[in-house]
Amino acid sequence: MELYNPEQALLNARREFGEHGGVAPSISRSATFTVMHPGTMPEIFNGLKGPEQGGCFLYSRHFNPTVDVLSRYLAAMEGTQSAICTASGMSAISCAVMQICKSHDHIVASESIYGGTHALFESLLPQMNIKTTFVDITNLEAVKAAITKETKVIYTETMGNPTLKIADIPALAKEAHKLDIKLMVDNTFSPLIFTPRILGADVVVYSLTKYINGASDLIAGAVCGDQSFIQELMDLHTGRVMLLGPTMDPRVAFDVLQRIPHLPIRMREHSRRGLAMAEMLKKMNIKVSYPGLPDHPQYEKAKELGNAGYGTGGILAIDCGSREKAEELMEVLQNEESFGMIAVSLGYFDTLISCSGSSTSSEIDIEDQQKMGLSPGLLRIALGYTGDLETRMKQMKRAVKKVLKR
Ligand SMILES: *Cc1c(COP(=O)(O)O)cnc(C)c1O
16 A cells, blocks of 8 residues: 555645744635726636636635635645535535435445434435435445446445444445546544545545544534545535535634644544553453454454554444443443543543444434444443543443443
8 A cells, every 4th residue: 555644744735824924824704805806706706716726715605715724734634636624524525425416316325424424315315316325335245236327426434433344445446436436435533544535535524523623612524635526516606515505614724723733643642542442441351343453354454554653543332232331331431430521522632432322323223223233332432632541541441340340
């Protein structure tokens, strides 16, 4: 696999200084922008002039200077020509999918995806005559069998939510490209660890709300891809981001920009703790799923596809056997051990713990949950990085002994 260094790529991006030589970029809050000559306006509307063409800004739903800086940095990190930021991860996903798929088109999607995305594909898109077949994305034969003449997109998460299956992106890209199908990948769980575009994906989508922002204080998303695709999304007359309007606020863009430089340090620490905690639980004979453990079905694949030095992330899935046991363990971890907080989401500096089947994946019906390997007792632990690791491991050990081993 091609060696890719996303951190260096980020440093190589054109640096944005603030007004007056500020080391931080300025926040450009204007909703609209002047043009110096009336003739420029029609040129902008016809796509002949814009910031990318050395022209000017028009209106902040279309293009905002501060949001544009964040888009540039994300594109650099992902190795894509371009990127566009949105108000949420869900809007990034829905706009990107709806830009490619029209009525009567078909999607082949991993069954192990975020609950909101699952609901979009299963319930909303069929109302627009766009149908989805869900498959086990690690079974290439099943993916091939699900493809029809109408298939326009293969959709997966690099690291599936919440079962932590790793998608073989190069193999999926190969199948997709043979048939002129786009491979779209949600890399929310694994920024820097995997670079889907370098592995062959066409479009990479993100919820920036999670690791990339890392502070659980805002909601944001992004689509990274070829310049032509990003321009389609922001086309003034047909672009889904332009017309549906999930615009990122420049103040949000500024906040995320200030946190991207320490994303590599954070990801390494999330991963270091993820592996240590997973190994400890394994030794205690707990059913733990973590892509950095040799008994994980895609352990070798994760090593082969991952960028060097970032580990395998900070999310663990523990099967507690039943929802009652999972809830009991959450209770002890939060209220007795102060190990973490019972909350959905991930990528925070504190540990967030949730029972996926009855929370973030509850949009998926019970039968489908079973098919994708999501047991009702599955506890998702999104490790933070506060507190000393030894102490954290002792807290976890005590809680697990108390709830699961008596
Ligand atoms: C949270 C999440 C989303 C949705 O993102 P929002 O920012 O909440 O809209 C999409 N995909 C994955 C994998 C997520 O974890």
